[in-house]
Amino acid sequence: MIEVNDIHKSFGDTHILKGVTTSFSKGKTNLIIGQSGSGKTVFLKCLLGLFTPEQGSISYDGKIYSEMTDEEKRNLRQEIGMVFQGSALFDSMTVEGNVKFPLEMFTKQSQSEMQDRADFVLKRVNLVDAHHKYPSEISGGMQKRVAIARAIVMNPKYLFCDEPNSGLDPKTAIVIDNLIQEITEEYDITTVINTHDMNSVMEIGKKILFLKDGLKAWEGTNKEIFKTENETVTDFVYSSDLFKKVRQMYIEERN
Numbered sequence: 079m080i081e082v083n084d085i086h087k088s089f090g091d092t093h094i095l096k097g098v099t100t101s102f103s104k105g106k107t108n109l110i111i112g113q114s115g116s117g118k119t120v121f122l123k124c125l126l127g128l129f130t131p132e133q134g135s136i137s138y139d140g141k142i143y144s145e146m147t148d149e150e151k152r153n154l155r156q157e158i159g160m161v162f163q164g165s166a167l168f169d170s171m172t173v174e175g176n177v178k179f180p181l182e183m184f185t186k187q188s189q190s191e192m193q194d195r196a197d198f199v200l201k202r203v204n205l206v207d208a209h210h211k212y213p214s215e216i217s218g219g220m221q222k223r224v225a226i227a228r229a230i231v232m233n234p235k236y237l238f239c240d241e242p243n244s245g246l247d248p249k250t251a252i253v254i255d256n257l258i259q260e261i262t263e264e265y266d267i268t269t270v271i272n273t274h275d276m277n278s279v280m281e282i283g284k285k286i287l288f289l290k291d292g293l294k295a296w297e298g299t300n301k302e303i304f305k306t307e308n309e310t311v312t313d314f315v316y317s318s319d320l321f322k323k324v325r326q327m328y329i330e331e332r333n
């Protein structure tokens with residue numbers, strides 16, 4: 079579980095995060111949504127320890143980050159898996175090389191242990207025939223699977239995904255969303271996903287944090303977001319007339 083308590087982050091005189099308090103549970107897909115520039119990436123970078131908030135605290139399973147020793151921070155980093163926007167695979171390495179990379183960097187495992195683990199995670203993301211291919215030889219959806227396999231190869235407690243669906247067609251995006259959700263539940267990971275994708279919000283938003291101008295404007299589940307009367311949320315989520323009509327029909331059907 080990750081608990082965020084009143085974090086503030088500024089760049090120079092510009093106050094970006096203005097006191098955000100929330101928590102993200104284990105075994106759940108937690109989504110961060112909000113307009114461009116609302117502070118989602120800055121927030122995610124604070125969770126990753128890449129930015130230090132000037133005020134407030136972030137704790138990982140009860141341990142406050144700013145109070146950790148350097149060694150505890152290093153250990154925490156190894157418990158974090160990251161799926162970057164655009165996959166961020168190493169082009170010069172095969173699929174298998176990409177997946178083994180964190181094991182080679184951070185563990186003392188033997189070649190056969192690394193091979194077993196790489197085989198296991200590649201199978202888990204349903205990639206069995208791509209071990210020796212290069213990223214340029216596989217589709218965007220397959221690249222995402224490799225990125226997910228690499229992110230979970232170290233058995234992380236926390237998984238952060240930045241726009242995991244960017245560049246994917248809607249059908250592949252749903253497959254990737256479902257894969258992230260299954261893995262999150264199966265391995266009891268605290269997963270936090272930064273997204274613009276409303277399909278993801280509806281499909282896997284077990285907890286949704288809506289940021290606006292650096293503040294928490296709303297939080298709740300995908301079921302609650304359908305029913306909320308909060309105008310800031312409805313304006314954002316149901317920005318198209320089609321979505322507004324669908325929501326109206328849904329509410330009328332339920333009444």
Ligand SMILES: Nc1ncnc2c1ncn2[C@@H]1O[C@H](COP(=O)(O)OP(=O)(O)OP(=O)(O)O)[C@@H](O)[C@H]1O
Nearest residue numbers: 089092094112113114115116117118119120121274
């Ligand atoms: N390193 C930085 N230095 C100065 N300003 C920054 C830095 N990183 C982000 N910002 C500013 O913080 C604000 C929020 O940016 P952020 O990238 O978090 O938005 P976002 O909600 O993730 O947007 P998008 O959905 O477009 O990715 C923006 O005004 C941005 O210019």
